[in-house]
Amino acid sequence: MTPKRTMTLNLSPAEMDSLEELAAKKDLSKTALLRQALRLYQLVDVRLSLGEKLVFEDELQKKKSELVVL
Amino acid sequence: MRPRAIELLRSDKGGIAVAKLVGGLAPSHLELVERAWSGATVEMMMNLALAGIAGDRWPQSLHWDWSGRGPALRLLQATGIGLTCDDEWQGVMLTLTAEHITRLGSDAGKPIVYIEFLETAPWNWRIADIGQSPRFRGVGSLLFREAVRQSMREGFKGRVGSTHSRNQNCSTSERAT
Numbered sequence: 001m002t003p004k005r006t007m008t009l010n011l012s013p014a015e016m017d018s019l020e021e022l023a024a025k026k027d028l029s030k031t032a033l034l035r036q037a038l039r040l041y042q043l044v045d046v047r048l049s050l051g052e053k054l055v056f057e058d059e060l061q062k063k064k065s066e067l068v069v070l
Numbered sequence: 071m072r073p074r075a076i077e078l079l080r081s082d083k084g085g086i087a088v089a090k091l092v093g094g095l096a097p098s099h100l101e102l103v104e105r106a107w108s109g110a111t112v113e114m115m116m117n118l119a120l121a122g123i124a125g126d127r128w129p130q131s132l133h134w135d136w137s138g139r140g141p142a143l144r145l146l147q148a149t150g151i152g153l154t155c156d157d158e159w160q161g162v163m164l165t166l167t168a169e170h171i172t173r174l175g176s177d178a179g180k181p182i183v184y185i186e187f188l189e190t191a192p193w194n195w196r197i198a199d200i201g202q203s204p205r206f207r208g209v210g211s212l213l214f215r216e217a218v219r220q221s222m223r224e225g226f227k228g229r230v231g232s233t234h235s236r237n238q239n240c241s242t243s244e245r246a247t
Contacts, residue, residue: 026180032226039167039168
């Protein structure tokens with residue numbers, strides 16, 4: 001089994017508050033939430049690299065907006 | 071995931087066989103699976119055709135190609151898990167952890183382990199139309215159980231979702247208790 005590697009993450013109070021809020025909302029630990037965020041970021045980056053677009057759609061207001069990810 | 075021994079029901083000869091659950095499959099593993107199963111799949115299609123079975127009664131996913139799913143394993147969210155016994159792949163599963171969420175009740179919006187594909191080897195399918203009985207029983211259930219275990223490891227509390235499976239008995243979103 002590949003050993004896991006450890007890192008220290010320093011967050012601002014606002015970042016930590018957001019992390020805790022999201023972790024509670026998603027019913028995850030803070031570590032699990034950060035893993036999910038990394039997986040999602042990688043997925044989005046790969047799909048964008050393939051030429052796809054990331055779009056949010058509001059069906060009620062009939063609005064679409066493209067999210068540009070750095 | 072370290073390979074783990076697991077008991078499997080042998081329905082052709084009876085008794086219990088010791089199988090191995092293997093996680094962290096690479097794209098090359100999926101190519102091997104496809105090569106190992108393709109002969110039996112073609113033979114099954116021939117038997118179904120010769121028996122005059124209408125196409126809509128054929129196993130739904132005879133066209134699946136595991137070798138084409140290899141690129142998905144390059145993503146952090148993807149996990150490939152296989153079950154081997156008698157030196158053959160008896161079942162394979164591909165799960166995703168970032169693309170799908172629970173849509174049910176109070177868990178709506180929470181992450182799940184999503185079973186993107188789950189398939190048992192062609193010789194493990196029960197197809198009454200051509201008199202085929204499975205060589206091993208419970209392969210799909212064991213893999214599904216592994217998805218629940220993965221969900222627990224991920225901190226998803228056993229939440230698992232699925233919409234496809236080749237053994238056509240798995241279309242649920244369920245939570246382990």
